Amino acid sequence: xxxxxxxxxxxxxxxxxxxxxxxxxxPNGIHNAIAEGLRELDEGLDVGTxxxxxxxxxxxxxxxxxxxxxxxxxxxxxxxVSDALVDAVQRRALxxxxxxxxxxxxxxxxxxxxxxxxxxxTWREAGxxxxxxxxxxxxxxxxxxxxxxxxxxxxxxxxxxGVPTPDEQVFISWFEGGEVFRSGNCYTRGNGKxxxxxxxxxxxxxxxxxxxxxxxxxxxxWAAPQGRWVDSCPNVTESRERIGD
Amino acid sequence: xxxxxxxxxxxxxxxxxxxxxxxxxxPNGIHNAIAEGLRELDEGLDVGTxxxxxxxxxxxxxxxxxxxxxxxxxxxxxxxVSDALVDAVQRRALxxxxxxxxxxxxxxxxxxxxxxxxxxxTWREAGxxxxxxxxxxxxxxxxxxxxxxxxxxxxxxxxxxGVPTPDEQVFISWFEGGEVFRSGNCYTRGNGKxxxxxxxxxxxxxxxxxxxxxxxxxxxxWAAPQGRWVDSCPNVTESRERIGD
Amino acid sequence: xxxxxxxxxxxxxxxxxxxxxxxxxxPNGIHNAIAEGLRELDEGLDVGTxxxxxxxxxxxxxxxxxxxxxxxxxxxxxxxVSDALVDAVQRRALxxxxxxxxxxxxxxxxxxxxxxxxxxxTWREAGxxxxxxxxxxxxxxxxxxxxxxxxxxxxxxxxxxGVPTPDEQVFISWFEGGEVFRSGNCYTRGNGKxxxxxxxxxxxxxxxxxxxxxxxxxxxxWAAPQGRWVDSCPNVTESRERIGD
Amino acid sequence: xxxxxxxxxxxxxxxxxxxxxxxxxxPNGIHNAIAEGLRELDEGLDVGTxxxxxxxxxxxxxxxxxxxxxxxxxxxxxxxVSDALVDAVQRRALxxxxxxxxxxxxxxxxxxxxxxxxxxxTWREAGxxxxxxxxxxxxxxxxxxxxxxxxxxxxxxxxxxGVPTPDEQVFISWFEGGEVFRSGNCYTRGNGKxxxxxxxxxxxxxxxxxxxxxxxxxxxxWAAPQGRWVDSCPNVTESRERIGD
Numbered sequence: 020x021x022x023x024x025x026x027x028x029x030x031x032x033x034x035x036x037x038x039x040x041x042x043x044x045x046p047n048g049i050h051n052a053i054a055e056g057l058r059e060l061d062e063g064l065d066v067g068t069x070x071x072x073x074x075x076x077x078x079x080x081x082x083x084x085x086x087x088x089x090x091x092x093x094x095x096x097x098x099x100v101s102d103a104l105v106d107a108v109q110r111r112a113l114x115x116x117x118x119x120x121x122x123x124x125x126x127x128x129x130x131x132x133x134x135x136x137x138x139x140x141t142w143r144e145a146g147x148x149x150x151x152x153x154x155x156x157x158x159x160x161x162x163x164x165x166x167x168x169x170x171x172x173x174x175x176x177x178x179x180x181g182v183p184t185p186d187e188q189v190f191i192s193w194f195e196g197g198e199v200f201r202s203g204n205c206y207t208r209g210n211g212k213x214x215x216x217x218x219x220x221x222x223x224x225x226x227x228x229x230x231x232x233x234x235x236x237x238x239x240x241w242a243a244p245q246g247r248w249v250d251s252c253p254n255v256t257e258s259r260e261r262i263g264d
Numbered sequence: 265x266x267x268x269x270x271x272x273x274x275x276x277x278x279x280x281x282x283x284x285x286x287x288x289x290x291p292n293g294i295h296n297a298i299a300e301g302l303r304e305l306d307e308g309l310d311v312g313t314x315x316x317x318x319x320x321x322x323x324x325x326x327x328x329x330x331x332x333x334x335x336x337x338x339x340x341x342x343x344x345v346s347d348a349l350v351d352a353v354q355r356r357a358l359x360x361x362x363x364x365x366x367x368x369x370x371x372x373x374x375x376x377x378x379x380x381x382x383x384x385x386t387w388r389e390a391g392x393x394x395x396x397x398x399x400x401x402x403x404x405x406x407x408x409x410x411x412x413x414x415x416x417x418x419x420x421x422x423x424x425x426g427v428p429t430p431d432e433q434v435f436i437s438w439f440e441g442g443e444v445f446r447s448g449n450c451y452t453r454g455n456g457k458x459x460x461x462x463x464x465x466x467x468x469x470x471x472x473x474x475x476x477x478x479x480x481x482x483x484x485x486w487a488a489p490q491g492r493w494v495d496s497c498p499n500v501t502e503s504r505e506r507i508g509d
Numbered sequence: 510x511x512x513x514x515x516x517x518x519x520x521x522x523x524x525x526x527x528x529x530x531x532x533x534x535x536p537n538g539i540h541n542a543i544a545e546g547l548r549e550l551d552e553g554l555d556v557g558t559x560x561x562x563x564x565x566x567x568x569x570x571x572x573x574x575x576x577x578x579x580x581x582x583x584x585x586x587x588x589x590v591s592d593a594l595v596d597a598v599q600r601r602a603l604x605x606x607x608x609x610x611x612x613x614x615x616x617x618x619x620x621x622x623x624x625x626x627x628x629x630x631t632w633r634e635a636g637x638x639x640x641x642x643x644x645x646x647x648x649x650x651x652x653x654x655x656x657x658x659x660x661x662x663x664x665x666x667x668x669x670x671g672v673p674t675p676d677e678q679v680f681i682s683w684f685e686g687g688e689v690f691r692s693g694n695c696y697t698r699g700n701g702k703x704x705x706x707x708x709x710x711x712x713x714x715x716x717x718x719x720x721x722x723x724x725x726x727x728x729x730x731w732a733a734p735q736g737r738w739v740d741s742c743p744n745v746t747e748s749r750e751r752i753g754d
Numbered sequence: 755x756x757x758x759x760x761x762x763x764x765x766x767x768x769x770x771x772x773x774x775x776x777x778x779x780x781p782n783g784i785h786n787a788i789a790e791g792l793r794e795l796d797e798g799l800d801v802g803t804x805x806x807x808x809x810x811x812x813x814x815x816x817x818x819x820x821x822x823x824x825x826x827x828x829x830x831x832x833x834x835v836s837d838a839l840v841d842a843v844q845r846r847a848l849x850x851x852x853x854x855x856x857x858x859x860x861x862x863x864x865x866x867x868x869x870x871x872x873x874x875x876t877w878r879e880a881g882x883x884x885x886x887x888x889x890x891x892x893x894x895x896x897x898x899x900x901x902x903x904x905x906x907x908x909x910x911x912x913x914x915x916g917v918p919t920p921d922e923q924v925f926i927s928w929f930e931g932g933e934v935f936r937s938g939n940c941y942t943r944g945n946g947k948x949x950x951x952x953x954x955x956x957x958x959x960x961x962x963x964x965x966x967x968x969x970x971x972x973x974x975x976w977a978a979p980q981g982r983w984v985d986s987c988p989n990v991t992e993s994r995e996r997i998g999d
Binding site for chain 3 (some may be wrong): 109113126132133134135136137139140141142143145146147148175177179181183184186195196197198206207208209248250251252253254255256258259260262263
Binding site (some may be wrong): 114115155156158159161162186187195207209210244245246247248249259260 | 849850890891892921922942979980982
């Protein structure tokens with residue numbers, strides 16, 4: 020059982036409660052749709068969910084300490100996320116917890132915190148075709164994907180994307196309306212692996228797409244902790260070599 | 265005059281001599297079209313040319329030693345370039361000479377040598393529309409470009425592009441037929457700056473395009489040497505600290 | 510005059526006012542020592558200073574807008590720097606302003622903000638010998654330095670240093686007591702260049718050292734803006750290609 | 755058995771046959787010492803060896819195709835390695851085979867091929883103390899190492915090390931004589947993971963050191979293939995979107 024991973028899917032869970040259209044697509048919330056996809060594709064995952072409305076947004080320090088990989092979906096309520104939680108998630112990510120940031124989470128406090136940049140982009144909501152091209156056909160996050168993923172209707176995100184150069188580029192998106200976007204980006208920060216994955220607008224059934232579910236399940240395994248870096252800033256008064264010769 | 269740069273545009277110069285169609289587009293060769301564009305846009309550049317057919321392919325060790333930035337266009341004659349020249353160009357690039365690799369030069373010996381990877385890609389020749397999006401609107405190579413460059417007819421290059429992750433991504437291309445490509449890639453190798461720039465198929469008047477000329481002139485300035493690393497592998501028998509205490 | 514750069518040296522300016530020992534080393538403050546070194550080595554720089562105690566910490570939005578390169582020295586008063594100023598400096602850095610973070614500035618709000626990581630390290634104050642080795646002898650920041658810089662007495666900083674992998678490693682430090690440290694680190698964030706430079710403890714005359722002055726003057730030129738990225742997140746309702754075919 | 759890895763330790767195997775001193779340290783060759791260490795620490799590894807003297811240097815195309823991770827020790831016989839083998843190892847590495855390059859292998863044909871740079875360094879053979887500091891205490895390659903590894907006698911390698919900036923820096927070495935060196939460097943090239951690990955001079959019993967054995971066993975697991983990228987450069991004549999509207 021050493022390989023089992025403890026996964027939490029966090030969702031701000033607002034659109035689904037406020038909009039009939041969104042609720043029609045995700046009646047149990049985006050978090051549950053994602054969680055079910057993960058459980059379906061990987062029986063080695065213990066997948067739970069958490070939402071903004073729960074006490075401590077569903078992510079107490081204790082729960083975070085027992086989370087191996089966290090997925091994050093947020094859009095209109097970024098500012099309602101407490102800074103204390105952002106601090107706690109950042110600390111765990113730097114220690115080694117995997118973090119997968121989804122779609123409009125590009126503007127979440129935690130993603131901006133970890134990137135250090137604007138994380139801005141251009142956008143258009145026109146239900147257009149998106150094609151995500153694989154940039155490294157052997158990458159574990161792209162396992163099972165044949166050269167590209169096609170989504171008939173998605174929101175468009177376009178360059179410039181205000182992020183540091185990714186360590187690895189797994190996907191780049193083509194959009195029907197004429198734009199491109201770095202849509203599958205790997206980063207290491209501290210000892211933690213971070214994956215940003217672009218698709219997933221609340222109005223479209225993206226998270227039910229077989230290939231999207233596959234990528235998320237792959238990304239969870241990729242982001243799994245492989246060690247732990249407990250941060251400190253020690254004053255090492257004893258030197259290993261003699262000083263002052 | 266300390267800012268003047270010595271630039272050489274190298275071209276294998278074969279298509280233009282073998283094909284009426286290509287000669288119609290580039291009657292004096294691609295190298296001269298590029299060189300004229302550089303001279304036109306930047307009076308501080310001393311621009312010469314070199315071709316495969318000249319003695320030592322036009323790039324003697326002496327000439328390379330006096331070259332600040334080298335542009336490279338090759339396609340069907342990669343194998344005819346001598347390994348000695350590849351060695352010499354690599355050495356100069358690592359010392360600090362700028363190198364700008366163009367279009368089908370992705371498969372040149374020198375680019376493969378410096379990248380260490382396959383440098384492969386997918387391709388289609390259908391004269392389709394290409395749109396190169398700027399990923400960093402403040403990057404010096406993109407100076408003067410408004411969000412994107414549009415070329416009505418170009419050969420398509422698509423992902424996966426078998427290169428190391430670029431240090432900086434300046435452009436990504438959208439293609440009419442549905443593909444994307446990392447089309448403006450910055451690398452540092454040794455002390456040299458390398459820029460790969462995708463457009464420039466021999467059948468199309470790409471190098472007469474104002475924006476393309478601007479990018480090349482910008483790239484030459486960006487790639488200019490800022491110092492020199494003379495490689496050696498010295499045996500430093502004297503230590504600075506006492507050994508054996 | 511197009512090449513003149515507007516430089517501001519910021520200092521929290523506390524040790525010098527509170528400690529006789531530090532004041533003896535830097536009677537006019539660390540900021541003025543650094544500023545004088547820059548003026549001495551590069552007449553093309555217009556160098557001003559700013560301190561924590563001034564209104565808006567000496568860095569109004571207007572002044573920042575006219576600053577090309579900002580140097581930052583802070584240690585014990587990081588928490589006194591207003592978040593509004595950190596926001597403003599980050600915004601300008603992402604636009605393209607150069608930022609040089611010095612010594613204990615590794616824990617400044619602005620450096621942690623831009624790195625997204627802990628920025629922690631190990632340390633010892635024992636006045637030991639530091640030797641900063643050049644990792645790229647042709648790098649413009651190392652111009653004029655012969656293989657290494659030696660400082661007879663410095664505070665020790667040791668690995669692990671909790672930062673993202675630098676884009677370029679210019680210096681690595683050796684310490685008499687047995688540690689090593691990545692002490693000259695280049696980053697690009699947004700369109701801005703960031704250089705972290707380790708030496709400069711308040712108790713030692715490091716900023717009077719000829720080589721250290723040379724590195725700082727070099728770094729200012731290296732970090733100079735080469736363009737400007739004005740961030741926005743535009744909704745581009747018009748598409749360039751027809752949607753819905 | 756899905757987790758079993760097929761490992762080959764390659765050694766030029768010359769010093770051990772030519773020098774009594776070296777043979778006294780490694781009577782069965784460096785390759786067998788390394789192989790035994792791997793077997794001892796990880797029962798899930800199937801570890802074989804290969805040497806320069808064997809037919810096809812012990813690495814036929816068939817054997818390479820069945821190798822998950824290859825370790826490479828070479829020093830004085832780099833030029834005797836056939837270019838055909840270098841081509842084959844590069845191809846497999848880009849596909850996804852892990853490659854661990856040891857000590858003087860920095861100048862091997864395969865490492866220079868994959869890096870694209872000079873791979874030069876400074877060096878001194880004085881049997882001095884080396885201390886390898888961990889730069890990321892949670893990195894899987896450093897698992898089980900407490901802050902540093904100390905080796906009483908090693909050859910010194912010093913900066914500048916002519917390699918591309920590593921994707922991740924796992925170790926940096928301190929030397930008694932006063933130098934530093936990036937001694938544990940991670941790269942991704944194509945789909946393959948590459949780890950360069952500095953220690954291992956033929957005159958010293960480095961490969962019997964418990965911590966060194968631990969790092970090599972960790973590195974093998976880290977470098978294990980996670981997918982396969984079969985390179986091609988396809989002409990995709992059919993476009994997914996209509997061209998010419």
